[in-house]
Each structure stands twice: as structure tokens, then as C-alpha cells.
Amino acid sequence: MSTLLQTLLIETLPSDTDPILQAFIQTILPAMEREFELISAMGGSEEIHYQTLIKQGDGYAKENAQRWAAKPDQSLLVHVLNGLLTAWNLSIHLPQHLQLEEIEKRLLCLGLTLHDYNKYVRGQGEEQPPPKAHEITAIINLCQELGEKLNFTGFWQEWQDYLLEIAYLAQNTQFSIDSNPILSNWENGDREFTIDDRRLNDVLRHLLAFGDVAVHIGDPADITTTTKGDRLRDHLSWLNIPKKLVYHRLRDCRGLITNQIHNAVVSFARRLGWEPILYFAQGAIYLTPNESVTPDLADIQTAVWESLIRGDEDNNQPGLAQYFQSGDVGFVRDGKGMKIAPQTLELFTPTDLIRLLPSVVQIKVANVKAPATPKRLEKLQLTDAQKTFLAQGADIRADRLAELIILAQREFFEDCQDYIPWMLSALELQTEISPEQTQVQSGGVNYGWYQVAAHYIAAHATLDDQQVIDFLEGLSDRLATWAEKNNLLQESSSPTYEAFINYLSQYLEVSLSNHQQTEFENELNSYSHAKVNNQPICSLSSGDSDAEDQLDTVVLFKPQQYSNKNSLGGGRIKRGISKIWSLEMLMRQAFWTGASGKLEEQQPVFLYIFPAYVYSPQVAVAVRRLMKELKRVNLWEVRKQWLDAGMHHSGLQTLQWRDEDEVEAGRYSDSYSNKDLPFMAMTYTTTRGKTITDAWVAPSFLALALPILLGVKVVVTSSPDPLYASDQEFVESVKLDGAAGFWNVLGINPNLRLQDLSPALERLLIAYSIHLDFRSSPPDARWQAFNGTARDLVTDVLNVFAIANEGFRERTENKREPSQEDVKRVWKYAQLWIKGNINMSEKLQLIEKLVKEYRQFYQVSVGESSHAVLLPISKALEVILTVPEQIQRGDIILQAAGQLHDALERQEAYKRPFIMDKSVEFSTRKAQELMAIHTFMTTCVDELFLGLYKGDRALLQENRNRIKSGAEFAYRWLALQEKQTEKTSSKGEK
Structure with a gap:
């Protein structure tokens, strides 16, 4: 079945897309997601890097780990996919005599796919380090192994005939000291290149290098402020592509309004013949004809304003005016009649x-x-x-x-x-x-x-x-x-227009335009002046002194409730909202159909989705499609998909992520707009009238799932401000700002690096699934009680079984005994939950050991009552808790063993395996049973009572029911394992 990313790309690619690229997405991309999605290409966890480098014998492991972790996260999947698509897009601009043949297009795809094989090897945590540049045979063998894992055969049957070229391109993508481009080093009697070496070195290598450098860029201005821009221009020159690189950048990120500005600039640039090739949260990089000149900033500002207000007909995107005209925004009616927002008076x-x-x-x-x-x-x-x-x-x-x-x-x-x-x-x-x-x-x-x-x-x-x-x-x-x-109307003026143009002049850069940036001192003076004179200060941007009193016609949040900023040593500040944030709020009302002053009641949690460094155009369109069609998260469906996939996050790929009413028919649809793009995508969740826990359960899941499935970076916060202007400002893959209490209770870091995502998602989904399975009341998930579930789980692994028993036996509407599938599921919950926790692992192992020991001398059908199943452990706990404290250890063991033996004497013989073994003398059987009982009681006293619970009877009593719940599931699990072993043995004999 197709993955989410694969489906989005397929549906948004134009119908005239080259079949080779389509085939790559159909065949190799799913395997790339499986192998590359959680491997770090840049950034990542310092500790995991350090442990891997130590294992591989790196003498500078600490320094290298620190250097790598200092960079923002980018997965190998995103790195390869965006690099490949960028190189592919550039290849279209090659002169006619350098255009790629079919085989060369396939080599371009496969060479770039493997160009970071060294990062893949490190990401696997292997002890053997990746091969060095001179170890050509090892490189070729590694490329062959990876090619088989990544389904190269499905993409190209003859790929192994060109393995030498693929390995050569993978090793020599970059023109650096780590490359080995001397052809004679690669060819020997057994192997030689099939295609012209000039095509390899003069065309394919430069295309691959351009794509690889491009996905290392973190800001559009890097093409003028860093050597990366020089390297990209060098590759353009070598490829004889008569183009130059320009960019636009907005030094701010607020949400809808900044995305609208970005898209308006892109639309304006297209009319000039500029082709966007790389998208960032804060702008874009374009390929333009060499003779292009930077347009006048005033023309761009006018075009952006018109797009914001009137919309973009070419892109079929409405502007704010359409929503004002319909009365959706800009007007409000209360008990005293209708009011018009100040912006409405300025826009018309x-x-x-x-x-x-x-x-x-x-x-x-x-x-x-x-x-x-x-x-x-x-x-x-x-x-x-x-x-x-x-x-x-x-x-x-x-x-x-x-x-x-x-x-x-x-x-x-x-x-x-x-x-x-x-x-x-x-x-x-x-x-x-x-x-x-x-x-x-x-x-x-x-x-x-x-x-x-x-x-x-x-x-x-x-x-x-x-x-x-x-x-x-x-x-x-x-x-x-x-x-x-009769000239009765005043001439209209628009302070909002003036504020917007001033905002663009301060924040918008277009290549080398003459753009005056506001000095920090001026902003500080303006802010201080506003505070001294008790002028309104924008409660959202804080530093924007060009503010006015907030009105319920424009603010989605309740007036005077979404800020708590006071002057130092002074009284209350007069809070307001700036013209720019007013526009942002109006756009949220319009595009999100949010009633003014009401959104706060729904407890919104915002997800701000950033590209990991960069989007290629195709990936940007795919992400935009998902954000446009993303449905409300149904955690019952999430649980089912995850369980069906064996509790692996790959099951989330086939989740119904999109609203079916929004999904367009057809695979390659040209009707989908690819112009209005999510530079920083936004979505939000709401839970009207419910608890903070309810509000955070869905966005917490999305925060972990979207980076894994799409390779994006996510900030989750209840603040309407995105917190960051780009992904370069935070190095993590996920950042949760002010998450609900259960997040900390579960022990999940609010700042997660790439390698942390899968364990965190697994832990979250285990907790969610246990709660939905055993503490919900369908269709009500009862999330308000989830904090209690989380506390129970982190307190003791045996609570997994206690909660399960609670769900099976105490819920009157679903009272039943656990089935075999239930036992498997709950036992796996516990096994996954204890990963990395030594104390919990030892506790669960001890419970399993106890059950194994008493199953030697006592076995009943799993269909029997809990009392029957737990007879030995119940008797052992009863004796330990009731004997006088002064009795010595050995006496406790003997007394408990004796009482347990007496209880067994009252049981049917078929429940006593030793007694039922008639191949052995009866006296021997009795001795074996007594020995097994003594061994079991010794373990109970020494390891359970004196070891785990330190001889504290009160503590043992407190945990009595947990122990019994764990023992019951361990019994059922072991019985199930034995039954499966017997079936396997009988099949083998036949």
C-alpha cells in the first residue's frame, strides 16, 4: 500500500512528469522512507552520535558528535529526496547537447539516493565504520547491498549492470577531499564504466553536487552570504546553464499573512520569468535568466498588497476583500448594533x-x-x-x-x-x-x-x-x-496599508534590492516610548509600537486575556494589537472561519510546520495538499492502524489522514494549484469545553507523527505566535511549548531530536492505547482521566496488567476474560513500555520467573478463574504478609511452602504436573513437587519480598494486586507460548 508521502507526491505531480521520476516515486521512495526516515543527515542526538562513533573507534568522537548535533535536524530521507528533485529540476535547464538520456536519468536518481551511504552506516549504529574513499570494492559492495534493500530492481531491472557508475557517483557527488574521482582507481580487469566518463564527470556529477549543496542551505540569503552560493553558481557554469540565482526572504514568520506575502512574491517573480527551485519557511531561491534585473521594491510591495486584499486570480486564491464583502469578517453585531472593524474602513x-x-x-x-x-x-x-x-x-x-x-x-x-x-x-x-x-x-x-x-x-x-x-x-x-x-464623505486613508508597506520595507528582502532595515535601537526606542506614555503595545508581537486598542471585531482571543506583560516596577500596560497582527487575525477568521473572540474558548493548540532546511517544489506542493485536507485526528483509528502494523509507526502511513470530501479524484491531477505553498504550514486543533489534557492529546500525536512521515519539523504551542522565523532557530525536530501535564508525566522530552521521535511516539501510543482499551467508554475516550493512566504506567510496569484487568473485569458493559489476542497485546505493551528502564525490566522478569517456577508444580487451564490461576502466588503473599515479623527468613519459606503444599493437596491431581507424570515413582514425584514448591517460595521471599520490596510488608501489601495482575498475564502468556510450541513441534513431526 502507498505511503502518505508517496501518495501526496503522486497526486500532485503534473501529468506530463517524466515516467522515470514517476517510477522512482512508485518503487524506491517507500523503501527509502523505511530505511532513511529516522537516520540523521544533519543534526541529530549528540549522545547517539557519540555512542556510535565510540563503537566505530573514532578518536574524535566527542568533538564530532558535538559538531554534528549543533546543526538543525534533517533526516536522510528529506536530504536525499529534496536533493534528487532539485537536481532533476535543474537537469531540465541543460543545453540541448547536454540533455540526459534515459540511462543517465536513472543514474542520477540512484547515484543521489546512495550519495550519503556513510551516514546510513553510522545511523545503523554498526561497529564497522563506513568505507573510506579508497576502499572501492567495499563501496561497491555496500552500494549493491543498499540497492537491494531500496528496491532498485523494481525501478530498473539492469541497475546492477551499472553498479560501478552508481557507486562512482555516490562516492564522488561532492567535489571535496573525500572524493575519489580518478577513473583508473575504479576500473580494473573485472569492471569498467559503461557510459562515457565525460558524461559522468561533466554532467551527472555537477547535477548531483548542485542538489546536494542545495539541501544544505538553511536560509535563502545563504546564496549571497556563504560559500554555498558560490559552489552552486560554479556548478551552473560547468553545466552551461545560462541562469543565475536570486532570492526573496522575509525576516519574520507569523502564519497566514507571511505565507500570503511569500506566495504573492513568488507569483510576482513568476511573471518576471523567475523559477522558484527551493522553498524555505522564510523565502525562496529562484533560477532567473542572466539578464534579469532586481525589480523595484515598491512594485513588489504594491503587488503583494493587492494579492493580500484582492486575491490572486491566476492562482484562484481569494483575498480578504471577498470575506469582508460577505460579512464573514470585519463586522460584528452586539446588543448595541453593528460595528465595523477599523481595518474594514481602511480597506474600502x-x-x-x-x-x-x-x-x-x-x-x-x-x-x-x-x-x-x-x-x-x-x-x-x-x-x-x-x-x-x-x-x-x-x-x-x-x-x-x-x-x-x-x-x-x-x-x-x-x-x-x-x-x-x-x-x-x-x-x-x-x-x-x-x-x-x-x-x-x-x-x-x-x-x-x-x-x-x-x-x-x-x-x-x-x-x-x-x-x-x-x-x-x-x-x-x-x-x-x-x-x-455633494462631497459629504471624507477622503479615505489607510493606516493599515501604510503599516503593511512599512512592514515589508523592514522585513522583505528581494535579492539585492535597496532595502533599508530598521535599526534595533530605533525599535527599542519606539517600544520604550510607547511604555512610558502608556500607549497601546501589541500583545502578540510585544515590540511593535504601532498598535491600537484591540477590538473584538479583529481579535480571535478574548480581549485583555491573552497577554500578561507588565512594565518593570510599574502598573498595568495598556495592551493592544498592531496593524500587522490585526491583519493576521482577520485572515485567521476568514480562512479558518473562526468567530471573533471565540477561538480561545475552543482551547486551540497550533502546529507550525517548518521544512527541515528546505523544500523542493514537488515536496512543498505535497505538504500543502496534506495541510489543506488534513482531517481531525481520530485516535481510535490511530490505535487500530498502529496495532495492525505490529505496534510499529509504519502503520500510520496508511492512516486516513485526509478528509475524503477534500481528496480529488484521479492520480495525476492538474487541477490542483501548485502556486499557493506552505512556506510555514499551519494547522490547529480545538476541543471546546474540555480539559487541557483533551486539547493536547491530538496535537501531541501529530507533533511526533508528521516529522516521521513527512520529514518536516514541528513546533506545537497554544500561542498564536509561531515562536520561530525558521527551522534554523531551533535545532530539534519537534518542540512542544507548554504541553499538558501528561507529557512530562510520561517522561518525554519536549525538545526531541530526530532519533528520539520513534521511541517517543511508541511510548505515547502505548499509553494512549492502554487508556483507550481499558479506561475509555466508547465513543467517549475519557481523556480527562488520562493523567491518571500516565501516572500509573510510569509508577509501575505491573500497572499495565492492573489497568487491563480493570478494563476486562470492572467495566460492566464489557465484562469478560481476556482472549489470547488480548494477552498477546497487553504483554507486548508491557515489553515495549520497559525499554530502557532497568528497574521495570527486572521487575517484569521476576514476575515471569515466579510464574515459570510455580507452573512446574501447578497448572490449570487459562479458562479457569483468576483465583485458580493465581493460587500459588496468592498463598505465598498471604503467608508472607501474615506471619509475625520476628520469624526468620528460612522459617517463612518453610511455613509458606507447607501451607502451599496443603493447598495443592486439596486440588485435583491433573493440576499437578509432577504428580501426573506416572513414568516416575510416586515418592520421587512427591519429592520433586516439594522441591519445586520450596524453590518457588525461596524466590518469593528472597527476591520478591526481601529483594524487590526490601522486606517492607506495607509496601508489599500496597503492591499485592499489581503483582497478582502481572502474574495472571504472565501465566496466560506462558501457557500460550507453550501451546504454540507444541503445535510447531507436532507439525514438524508430521
């Missing part, structure tokens, strides 16, 4: 907004069952006749008319003396209601206009909803035309 001209109001009012004023007009009319001094007449129009239609009139007056005509007469005249009510009556208000609510609206509707009682909408549109259009004609 007053004329446009007036004409926009009818559609917004139609959506926002939707209280059909409880209209406001009747309540408003009760506040007015009206005659009985007026009340009777107005009651005919006191419904939702009047609400909408009144809201439109009031909002227009408050926002655009507050100081206009002619507005009221004009409106009354337009409604033909100038003789019925005086201007003074329209302005009756109390508590900030205008009641007079509700009387006007009810009067108009009552006079036109036959108007249906559509006719009312048509009337409001006509009224708004006439109002806007009148205001324009």
Missing part, C-alpha cells in the same frame, strides 16, 4: 462600504425568531394606535433596515445635518416622523430609527425578504450617489 472607500452594507446586514442581522425592533419600540412613548400600526412591521425586516441606517449615520454621516432629512425623504416618511424623533436614544442605542424602520415596513407589509434586500441595495446605492455628488 466609504462609497464602496455604503454599497456593501446591504449584503453584510443580511448576513449579520439574522435573529429572525427574536427581532430587536419590538423591544426597541417598547422604549418609545407611543400611542396605542401607533403601537398597533408599528407592530405590523416589527420584525427582522425592520431590524435590517434600522441597522443599515444607524450604521451608515454613525460611520459616515455623524456630523452631516442633511442625512436625517434625506433618509426620511428617501423612505417617504418626512411627514410622518420628525428628525428629532429619529434621534431618540438611550444607553448608546438609537431607538428612533427603529420606529422609522418599523413604520416603513408596516406601510409596505407585503415585502418579502428578497424584496427587502433589493430595496436596501437600491437605498444604499442612492445614498452613496448622493453623498458623492
Whole structure:
């Protein structure tokens, strides 16, 4: 079955993709994921590197381990895949006479796949170090071994005929001191190159080297600030590709708005003939014609703003304006009527907004069952006749008319003396209601206009909803035309636009554009000035002094609740929100359909997904597709997939990750946009009204699974701020910020390197599965109780069995004895749980030893009751806990052995293996049984009571039920093992 990454790539590749590349993804990529996904190409755990290097006899193990671990993580899978795709994409630009033949394309794929064989060997932890550059036979043999593991035959039947070329390219991908490019060293009587050595050295090696250097780049500006850029340009020159490298970079990472900026810049650059070849969280690197010049920054800023507000028609991406026009964002209605967000007034001209109001009012004023007009009319001094007449129009239609009139007056005509007469005249009510009556208000609510609206509707009682909408549109259009004609509207200005352009001028770099960066001192002075003068300071960005009071129309979080920053030695700071963060919040409302002020109630946990250094275009599109279609995590399904795969994370590959309604039909679909890309992908989970534990169980799983399956890096936090601007700012693969308590209880580090991911995911899924199996009440997972499950598991491995027994025997809706499959599963839970824990391992081994010893003299069917199964251990514990303290060790053993023997005497003979063995004299059988009982009791006293529990009877009593639960499962497990051994033996005899 296809892996997640493989499926995403297949579905997003254009239909005209070269069949060789398609075949590589179909055949080799799944094997690469299996072998490479948890091997470090860069970064990784210092301790694991150190242990491996010590094992391989490296004299500088400590220094090398520290040097490698200081780099951010990147898996060998991501390293190879992105390097290969980058080299492939570059090969398309080769001059006609250098274009690759079919065999050369296959060599390109296989050579790059194996080019870091040394990292693979180290990642396996082998004692034998990887072969050196001069050990050619060893290199060839290693490449052959890896080729078989990675399914090279499925990709290319004749690959072994070109093994020499593959090994040569793998060893000599880089033009460095570790290479061995002398052809005569490789050829001998038994082997020689099949293809032209000039093609190997002058074309293929440079393509491979370009791809390998590219995936070491961590920032777009590296092409101008480091030697990596020089090396890439050298390879372009050697390949006679008439292109140069340019970049754009945004020195900030906020989420949706920064992604929108990135995509707008990419779209602008495409129109200039720039082709993006590498994507980063903070920008992109492009191949451009040599004659290209850097565009004017002002043109880019204008294009980005238009894309942000109006959208990108070429990319079929909506802008904020579309959501404003539909009333989804930018407007709010409370008990005092509708309000317009400040950004709305800045993004549209007053004329446009007036004409926009009818559609917004139609959506926002939707209280059909409880209209406001009747309540408003009760506040007015009206005659009985007026009340009777107005009651005919006191419904939702009047609400909408009144809201439109009031909002227009408050926002655009507050100081206009002619507005009221004009409106009354337009409604033909100038003789019925005086201007003074329209302005009756109390508590900030205008009641007079509700009387006007009810009067108009009552006079036109036959108007249906559509006719009312048509009337409001006509009224708004006439109002806007009148205001324009008489110059009654103020000239529109947009501080948000100015703040956005200023933001771009500070943060956006485009190649070598003349870009002025704001000095740190200026930012500090602005921040300090805002604090001294008690000006609003953005609670999200902290250092952005260009802030305003936060309004519930733009902030997804409850006002005055998402910041706790105070001045040193001072009182409360006046908290606000900057223009840029306001735009970010508006975009989250629009794109996530989040109600203003309500998201916090759902306890969101955000996942910020960064590329590990870099994305190739194909991988970026694949990641974007998953983020667009990612479904809510169903941990019941996760548990099932994981168990079906033998408790291995490979089972998660076939999990239904995407919402089926979003998945497009077809394998190679060109309808999928590959322009709008996730430079830093975002997603979030919510759990309205539940505990913090509930909120964190799903994102904790995603945090560990996505880096393994996609090779990305993930930051998980409840903060709306991504914390980092790029993956280079944190070296780990996963970082959990403020995780729920169970994470620390389980002993999982919140900062995980690549090699830590699989053990952490295994530990998490064991705990989740045990909880879902035995402490849930389907369909309710009862995650609020998970902290208790986690504490029990880390306290004692025997609690695995105690919790299982609790689930089997105490849950009334599912009371039963464990089946064979249950026993296998629970025993494996325990075996996996004790990995790396010596104390727990010894405890479980002791319980297993005790059961093995008493099974020698006492055996019952696993279908018997727990009391029958546990008779020897129960009797032993009973005696140890009840004998007087002054009795010596030897006496305890003898007394317990005697009582146990008496209990056995009362049992059926078939439960006593020694007694049933009639091939031996009865006296001998009795002696054997007594000896076995004595051995068992000695172990109970010496190793269990005096050893494990230090002779503390109270402690033994406290753990009595745990011991019995562990012993019961050990008994069932051993019985199952014996049964399987007997079946195997009988089959062998036949």
C-alpha cells in the first residue's frame, strides 16, 4: 500500500512528469522512507552520535558528535529526496547537447539516493565504520547491498549492470577531499564504466553536487552570504546553464499573512520569468535568466498588497476583500448594533462600504425568531394606535433596515445635518416622523430609527425578504450617489496599508534590492516610548509600537486575556494589537472561519510546520495538499492502524489522514494549484469545553507523527505566535511549548531530536492505547482521566496488567476474560513500555520467573478463574504478609511452602504436573513437587519480598494486586507460548 508521502507526491505531480521520476516515486521512495526516515543527515542526538562513533573507534568522537548535533535536524530521507528533485529540476535547464538520456536519468536518481551511504552506516549504529574513499570494492559492495534493500530492481531491472557508475557517483557527488574521482582507481580487469566518463564527470556529477549543496542551505540569503552560493553558481557554469540565482526572504514568520506575502512574491517573480527551485519557511531561491534585473521594491510591495486584499486570480486564491464583502469578517453585531472593524474602513472607500452594507446586514442581522425592533419600540412613548400600526412591521425586516441606517449615520454621516432629512425623504416618511424623533436614544442605542424602520415596513407589509434586500441595495446605492455628488464623505486613508508597506520595507528582502532595515535601537526606542506614555503595545508581537486598542471585531482571543506583560516596577500596560497582527487575525477568521473572540474558548493548540532546511517544489506542493485536507485526528483509528502494523509507526502511513470530501479524484491531477505553498504550514486543533489534557492529546500525536512521515519539523504551542522565523532557530525536530501535564508525566522530552521521535511516539501510543482499551467508554475516550493512566504506567510496569484487568473485569458493559489476542497485546505493551528502564525490566522478569517456577508444580487451564490461576502466588503473599515479623527468613519459606503444599493437596491431581507424570515413582514425584514448591517460595521471599520490596510488608501489601495482575498475564502468556510450541513441534513431526 502507498505511503502518505508517496501518495501526496503522486497526486500532485503534473501529468506530463517524466515516467522515470514517476517510477522512482512508485518503487524506491517507500523503501527509502523505511530505511532513511529516522537516520540523521544533519543534526541529530549528540549522545547517539557519540555512542556510535565510540563503537566505530573514532578518536574524535566527542568533538564530532558535538559538531554534528549543533546543526538543525534533517533526516536522510528529506536530504536525499529534496536533493534528487532539485537536481532533476535543474537537469531540465541543460543545453540541448547536454540533455540526459534515459540511462543517465536513472543514474542520477540512484547515484543521489546512495550519495550519503556513510551516514546510513553510522545511523545503523554498526561497529564497522563506513568505507573510506579508497576502499572501492567495499563501496561497491555496500552500494549493491543498499540497492537491494531500496528496491532498485523494481525501478530498473539492469541497475546492477551499472553498479560501478552508481557507486562512482555516490562516492564522488561532492567535489571535496573525500572524493575519489580518478577513473583508473575504479576500473580494473573485472569492471569498467559503461557510459562515457565525460558524461559522468561533466554532467551527472555537477547535477548531483548542485542538489546536494542545495539541501544544505538553511536560509535563502545563504546564496549571497556563504560559500554555498558560490559552489552552486560554479556548478551552473560547468553545466552551461545560462541562469543565475536570486532570492526573496522575509525576516519574520507569523502564519497566514507571511505565507500570503511569500506566495504573492513568488507569483510576482513568476511573471518576471523567475523559477522558484527551493522553498524555505522564510523565502525562496529562484533560477532567473542572466539578464534579469532586481525589480523595484515598491512594485513588489504594491503587488503583494493587492494579492493580500484582492486575491490572486491566476492562482484562484481569494483575498480578504471577498470575506469582508460577505460579512464573514470585519463586522460584528452586539446588543448595541453593528460595528465595523477599523481595518474594514481602511480597506474600502466609504462609497464602496455604503454599497456593501446591504449584503453584510443580511448576513449579520439574522435573529429572525427574536427581532430587536419590538423591544426597541417598547422604549418609545407611543400611542396605542401607533403601537398597533408599528407592530405590523416589527420584525427582522425592520431590524435590517434600522441597522443599515444607524450604521451608515454613525460611520459616515455623524456630523452631516442633511442625512436625517434625506433618509426620511428617501423612505417617504418626512411627514410622518420628525428628525428629532429619529434621534431618540438611550444607553448608546438609537431607538428612533427603529420606529422609522418599523413604520416603513408596516406601510409596505407585503415585502418579502428578497424584496427587502433589493430595496436596501437600491437605498444604499442612492445614498452613496448622493453623498458623492455633494462631497459629504471624507477622503479615505489607510493606516493599515501604510503599516503593511512599512512592514515589508523592514522585513522583505528581494535579492539585492535597496532595502533599508530598521535599526534595533530605533525599535527599542519606539517600544520604550510607547511604555512610558502608556500607549497601546501589541500583545502578540510585544515590540511593535504601532498598535491600537484591540477590538473584538479583529481579535480571535478574548480581549485583555491573552497577554500578561507588565512594565518593570510599574502598573498595568495598556495592551493592544498592531496593524500587522490585526491583519493576521482577520485572515485567521476568514480562512479558518473562526468567530471573533471565540477561538480561545475552543482551547486551540497550533502546529507550525517548518521544512527541515528546505523544500523542493514537488515536496512543498505535497505538504500543502496534506495541510489543506488534513482531517481531525481520530485516535481510535490511530490505535487500530498502529496495532495492525505490529505496534510499529509504519502503520500510520496508511492512516486516513485526509478528509475524503477534500481528496480529488484521479492520480495525476492538474487541477490542483501548485502556486499557493506552505512556506510555514499551519494547522490547529480545538476541543471546546474540555480539559487541557483533551486539547493536547491530538496535537501531541501529530507533533511526533508528521516529522516521521513527512520529514518536516514541528513546533506545537497554544500561542498564536509561531515562536520561530525558521527551522534554523531551533535545532530539534519537534518542540512542544507548554504541553499538558501528561507529557512530562510520561517522561518525554519536549525538545526531541530526530532519533528520539520513534521511541517517543511508541511510548505515547502505548499509553494512549492502554487508556483507550481499558479506561475509555466508547465513543467517549475519557481523556480527562488520562493523567491518571500516565501516572500509573510510569509508577509501575505491573500497572499495565492492573489497568487491563480493570478494563476486562470492572467495566460492566464489557465484562469478560481476556482472549489470547488480548494477552498477546497487553504483554507486548508491557515489553515495549520497559525499554530502557532497568528497574521495570527486572521487575517484569521476576514476575515471569515466579510464574515459570510455580507452573512446574501447578497448572490449570487459562479458562479457569483468576483465583485458580493465581493460587500459588496468592498463598505465598498471604503467608508472607501474615506471619509475625520476628520469624526468620528460612522459617517463612518453610511455613509458606507447607501451607502451599496443603493447598495443592486439596486440588485435583491433573493440576499437578509432577504428580501426573506416572513414568516416575510416586515418592520421587512427591519429592520433586516439594522441591519445586520450596524453590518457588525461596524466590518469593528472597527476591520478591526481601529483594524487590526490601522486606517492607506495607509496601508489599500496597503492591499485592499489581503483582497478582502481572502474574495472571504472565501465566496466560506462558501457557500460550507453550501451546504454540507444541503445535510447531507436532507439525514438524508430521
